[in-house]
Amino acid sequence: MTVVAAERAGGGVRRLVREGGALDRFGVPVGLAAGFLLVWELVVRLCQIPVFLLPSPSVIAVTLVTDWRVIYLNIGSTLVAVLGGFGLSILVGVPLATLIVFSRLAERVFYPPMVASQAIPKVAIAPLFIVWLGYGIAPKIGIAFLIAFFPIVIDTVVGLRSVPPEMLQLGRSMGSGSLRVFLKLRLPSALPNLFGGLKVAVALAVVGAITGEFVGSQSGLGYLLTSASGQMDTPLVFAVLVTISAIAVLLFLAVEALEKFAIPWHSSMRSRHLGP
Amino acid sequence: MNAVVRQNAARSSAAASSGLVEPAPSAAPSRSSVAVQPGDVFVRFGNVSKFFGEGEGRVHVVDDVSFGARRGEFIAFLGPSGCGKSTTMMLASGLVPASSGTIEIGGTRIVKPYTDLGIAFQQDLLMDWRNVLSNVLVQPEFRGWRVRDYEQRARDLLALVGLSGCEEKYPFELSGGMRQRVSICRALVHNPELLLLDEPFGALDALTRDQMNLDLQRIWQENRKTVLLVTHSIPEAVFLADRIFVMSPRPTHIAQEIAIDLPRPRSLEVRETPEFAAYVHDITRCFYQMGVLRS
Numbered sequence: 001m002t003v004v005a006a007e008r009a010g011g012g013v014r015r016l017v018r019e020g021g022a023l024d025r026f027g028v029p030v031g032l033a034a035g036f037l038l039v040w041e042l043v044v045r046l047c048q049i050p051v052f053l054l055p056s057p058s059v060i061a062v063t064l065v066t067d068w069r070v071i072y073l074n075i076g077s078t079l080v081a082v083l084g085g086f087g088l089s090i091l092v093g094v095p096l097a098t099l100i101v102f103s104r105l106a107e108r109v110f111y112p113p114m115v116a117s118q119a120i121p122k123v124a125i126a127p128l129f130i131v132w133l134g135y136g137i138a139p140k141i142g143i144a145f146l147i148a149f150f151p152i153v154i155d156t157v158v159g160l161r162s163v164p165p166e167m168l169q170l171g172r173s174m175g176s177g178s179l180r181v182f183l184k185l186r187l188p189s190a191l192p193n194l195f196g197g198l199k200v201a202v203a204l205a206v207v208g209a210i211t212g213e214f215v216g217s218q219s220g221l222g223y224l225l226t227s228a229s230g231q232m233d234t235p236l237v238f239a240v241l242v243t244i245s246a247i248a249v250l251l252f253l254a255v256e257a258l259e260k261f262a263i264p265w266h267s268s269m270r271s272r273h274l275g276p
Numbered sequence: 277m278n279a280v281v282r283q284n285a286a287r288s289s290a291a292a293s294s295g296l297v298e299p300a301p302s303a304a305p306s307r308s309s310v311a312v313q314p315g316d317v318f319v320r321f322g323n324v325s326k327f328f329g330e331g332e333g334r335v336h337v338v339d340d341v342s343f344g345a346r347r348g349e350f351i352a353f354l355g356p357s358g359c360g361k362s363t364t365m366m367l368a369s370g371l372v373p374a375s376s377g378t379i380e381i382g383g384t385r386i387v388k389p390y391t392d393l394g395i396a397f398q399q400d401l402l403m404d405w406r407n408v409l410s411n412v413l414v415q416p417e418f419r420g421w422r423v424r425d426y427e428q429r430a431r432d433l434l435a436l437v438g439l440s441g442c443e444e445k446y447p448f449e450l451s452g453g454m455r456q457r458v459s460i461c462r463a464l465v466h467n468p469e470l471l472l473l474d475e476p477f478g479a480l481d482a483l484t485r486d487q488m489n490l491d492l493q494r495i496w497q498e499n500r501k502t503v504l505l506v507t508h509s510i511p512e513a514v515f516l517a518d519r520i521f522v523m524s525p526r527p528t529h530i531a532q533e534i535a536i537d538l539p540r541p542r543s544l545e546v547r548e549t550p551e552f553a554a555y556v557h558d559i560t561r562c563f564y565q566m567g568v569l570r571s
């Protein structure tokens with residue numbers, strides 16, 4: 001009995017240390033981050049760098065706590081812009097990709113302006129969006145959408161096209177209509193690619209929303225960022241940046257969790273770690 | 277109406293396939309549990325040719341192929357890689373239209389996809405997001421039939437190929453041979469009259485391939501459906517087929533037709549008999565003559 005328990009405990013330790021174990025999963029990144037912060041803190045203190053140039057991590061942490069209320073009040077509108085833009089990019093991107101896959105004409109019509117729209121810096125069109133859509137949440141959603149829908153369309157097109165032709169022949173040999181073949185064959189096959197696009201898109205949507213708030217806004221983390229840097233409140237700038245990164249990471253993890261739930265069968269979900 | 281008939285057929289055949297193996301070997305290749313009239317041609321190709329592309333870039337793939345496959349007969353198309361034998365077989369499905377000539381199945385000319393068939397390709401083409409049972413039941417599901425009516429037959433077929441207990445597993449949990457067996461079950465579950473097999477065992481290792489040949493022969497003997505098999509393995513063709521069409525290089529035509537008169541069920545040991553060796557020898561000589569093989 002005790003031997004079994006000891007073995008189990010030993011196994012637990014081994015699992016902790018082993019590749020893919022808890023230590024590997026959380027220990028390494030946490031350790032690296034802690035080391036980085038420590039060096040940062042020491043450099044700032046030893047070189048006596050002024051706080052408006054580079055605040056130390058501890059100052060940023062304190063600011064995060066003391067100014068949490070103003071940060072918190074601005075999270076909401078940014079989150080609405082991010083999720084609105086992200087949701088809109090899915091609603092538009094997936095049907096657009098479908099259209100492009102099925103119609104050569106749609107491909108010729110939509111692809112060039114789509115690529116062109118990505119070549120223009122979003123900061124450069126943001127003022128136009130303000131002119132067209134006003135100072136409310138709409139232009140932020142618009143910019144988040146504009147930047148996020150591109151990877152979704154590109155990846156969904158690749159996914160929908162990656163079905164082997166024999167698979168489609170098989171579907172037709174079973175007398176299926178194109179709708180059923182699309183829903184039951186093409187769409188599930190495209191899911192791994194679609195999720196790849198979603199993960200890129202959700203991070204980009206955050207960038208888009210902040211960009212929109214930079215240009216013209218009375219609320220949101222982007223607005224807070226510009227006003228804080230205008231007042232030389234560098235610790236607050238860093239505190240907001242930390243918050244924005246945290247939001248992006250959490251959204252990314254949420255999409256990844258959804259991916260794990262939706263496509264447990266895909267090889268990317270099973271062989272995540274290559275190497276010895 | 278059609279679906280109802282089909283479902284009944286599936287049920288009765290599910291009952292018939294519960295582990296019955298043909299008892300005694302027989303020399304007659306067209307012997308069957310269902311009454312088969314000799315000469316009752318099921319698949320007929322009349323001067324069928326196929327071109328891909330247009331104008332200058334047009335490729336002549338199939339050249340004037342004519343044959344008649346009897347109901348319940350096992351036909352093998354044997355030829356070098358890329359000769360067009362797969363295209364020839366796929367023409368029978370109606371998924372690929374012929375450029376000229378006529379194709380008839382059961383007396384009806386094929387002008388659109390013929391759906392009373394099962395197909396298995398070299399890739400197993402399983403849907404990774406469905407478990408084994410659900411992959412087999414794709415067949416009735418995609419046809420819009422009642423899936424539940426086919427579940428027992430699907431389980432029986434999986435058991436027949438040694439996959440009982442794997443119904444709930446996902447394709448990524450299976451070996452290549454097991455996956456290919458699932459794909460064969462999918463081709464058979466709706467009890468189709470015609471089975472098109474396009475090098476279904478080409479990607480398997482030699483031992484698994486032998487096992488699959490035995491399994492396929494057993495399943496075929498129980499159901500006696502018309503089979504068109506594409507292969508580039510001479511022993512596999514001789515082992516399985518009633519008749520072999522030796523196909524020429526592209527544009528492909530039937531260079532030689534060889535009836536295989538070996539008793540069934542054939543065991544793997546049949547490959548060591550002089551009769552078997554003689555068939556292999558004939559076919560090999562045919563490939564030498566066509567320049568496919570060079571000494």
